[in-house]
Amino acid sequence: MSEHQVQRSATDFDAVLVVSFGGPEKREDVLPFLENVLRGRNVPRERMLEVAEHYYHFDGVSPINEQCRELIEALKSEFDSSGVTLPIYWGNRNWNPFLTDTIEQMKADGVRNALALVLSSYSSYSGCRQYRENVYAACDQIDGDAPKFGKIRVWYNHPLWVQANADRVSAALDEFEAEARESAHLAFTAHSIPASMAQTSAYEQQLRESCRLVAEAVGVPESRWELVFQSRSGRPQDPWLEPDICDHLRSLREKEVAYVVISPIGFVSDHMEVLYDLDDEARGVADEIGLTMVRAKTVGTHPDFVKMLRELVQERLDRDQPQRACGQFGPNHDVCPVDCCAPPPRRRPVPAGGN
Ligand SMILES: CC1=C(CCC(=O)O)c2cc3nc(cc4[nH]c(cc5[nH]c(cc1n2)c(C)c5CCC(=O)O)c(CCC(=O)O)c4C)C(CCC(=O)O)=C3C
Ligand SMILES: [Fe+2]
Numbered sequence: 001m002s003e004h005q006v007q008r009s010a011t012d013f014d015a016v017l018v019v020s021f022g023g024p025e026k027r028e029d030v031l032p033f034l035e036n037v038l039r040g041r042n043v044p045r046e047r048m049l050e051v052a053e054h055y056y057h058f059d060g061v062s063p064i065n066e067q068c069r070e071l072i073e074a075l076k077s078e079f080d081s082s083g084v085t086l087p088i089y090w091g092n093r094n095w096n097p098f099l100t101d102t103i104e105q106m107k108a109d110g111v112r113n114a115l116a117l118v119l120s121s122y123s124s125y126s127g128c129r130q131y132r133e134n135v136y137a138a139c140d141q142i143d144g145d146a147p148k149f150g151k152i153r154v155w156y157n158h159p160l161w162v163q164a165n166a167d168r169v170s171a172a173l174d175e176f177e178a179e180a181r182e183s184a185h186l187a188f189t190a191h192s193i194p195a196s197m198a199q200t201s202a203y204e205q206q207l208r209e210s211c212r213l214v215a216e217a218v219g220v221p222e223s224r225w226e227l228v229f230q231s232r233s234g235r236p237q238d239p240w241l242e243p244d245i246c247d248h249l250r251s252l253r254e255k256e257v258a259y260v261v262i263s264p265i266g267f268v269s270d271h272m273e274v275l276y277d278l279d280d281e282a283r284g285v286a287d288e289i290g291l292t293m294v295r296a297k298t299v300g301t302h303p304d305f306v307k308m309l310r311e312l313v314q315e316r317l318d319r320d321q322p323q324r325a326c327g328q329f330g331p332n333h334d335v336c337p338v339d340c341c342a343p344p345p346r347r348r349p350v351p352a353g354g355n
Contacts (some may be wrong), residue, residue, distance in 0.1 A: 194253025
């Protein structure tokens with residue numbers, strides 16, 4: 001039997017750990033939060049100070065933590081009404097509640113074998129491996145035996161993910177008159193990542209598949225949707241995934257497109273990257289060039305999304321539960337292979353003659 005099958009049949013999980021990015025909830029926390037995010041990363045300080053302004057614009061409060069609390073409440077009710085009895089914990093990579101504190105608490109409560117539910121729908125170093133590293137780093141700090149962790153698979157092609165997003169996009173398209181709706185373009189956005197990071201994961205391929213499935217579900221033909229990127233960070237000389245949403249809006253306008261729906265399919269809630277980079281920046285560009293733009297909501301606590309998360313937990317508790325997936329790729333792995341979402345190679349200047 002392969003390792004994969006062995007892990008697939010494990011059903012003795014005793015808790016769920018929701019794992020998220022985290023965000024500041026007051027002004028004084030903005031810079032320490034950003035320092036956590038960017039520690040050891042190749043991102044210039046000017047970029048950090050610029051992003052700090054995005055947070056100050058909202059008085060230093062990122063909505064992401066509140067959105068996590070709401071999702072966890074919804075998931076608890078969903079568990080209750082479907083007989084799932086596992087307790088739900090919550091820990092973040094970059095801000096309170098930190099993974100280290102939560103895992104400490106889990107250990108104190110006697111948790112031995114938990115399922116990490118990472119709130120990231122696609123595979124990439126940032127969205128998969130880095131979270132696994134964070135969980136294991138937190139476990140390393142525990143005295144004695146830390147709980148063990150499995151990870152919920154990425155759900156980019158789960159029928160309920162597609163349905164929940166299709167529902168959000170339909171609601172956005174419905175804001176247009178019938179005629180506008182027929183000619184409107186649909187721009188899906190995801191967080192840009194360095195091209196070197198994109199090469200070590202299926203990020204782009206999975207995103208494209210999600211977009212294709214959602215577009216199909218809402219009846220937008222291939223000629224009228226595109227996958228584009230937002231929130232580029234890093235150094236200007238390093239290649240990141242493109243095109244950027246703002247450049248894309250300009251090129252749509254050049255092609256005489258008048259209506260666009262932006263669907264941030266790369267994210268699960270309307271957090272800071274959505275509120276600032278789309279509702280402020282991209283909207284500014286759309287207004288300036290005379291493009292009518294509606295921003296579709298992210299799934300948030302959409303009932304189909306919550307139901308999907310419950311199904312993804314159940315399929316790990318009971319090996320007879322089907323693993324649902326639609327489109328061309330099938331369900332993603334439950335257990336990441338060793339090279340899954342490898343960190344991008346670090347390119348540092350080396351002295352002549354060195355290696
Ligand atoms: C793939 C991906 C996701 C989706 C998967 C997932 O959800 O994890 C994501 C989500 C998020 N990204 C977020 C915020 C930030 N991301 C940054 C920087 C970066 N993101 C990256 C990638 C991703 N990011 C990368 C490659 C960097 C460069 C630095 C590095 O190599 O790590 C920076 C630093 C400043 C900047 O340069 O923009 C901030 C503040 C927030 C929270 C918003 C809030 O507070 O409400 C969320 C949910
Ligand atoms: Fe990010």
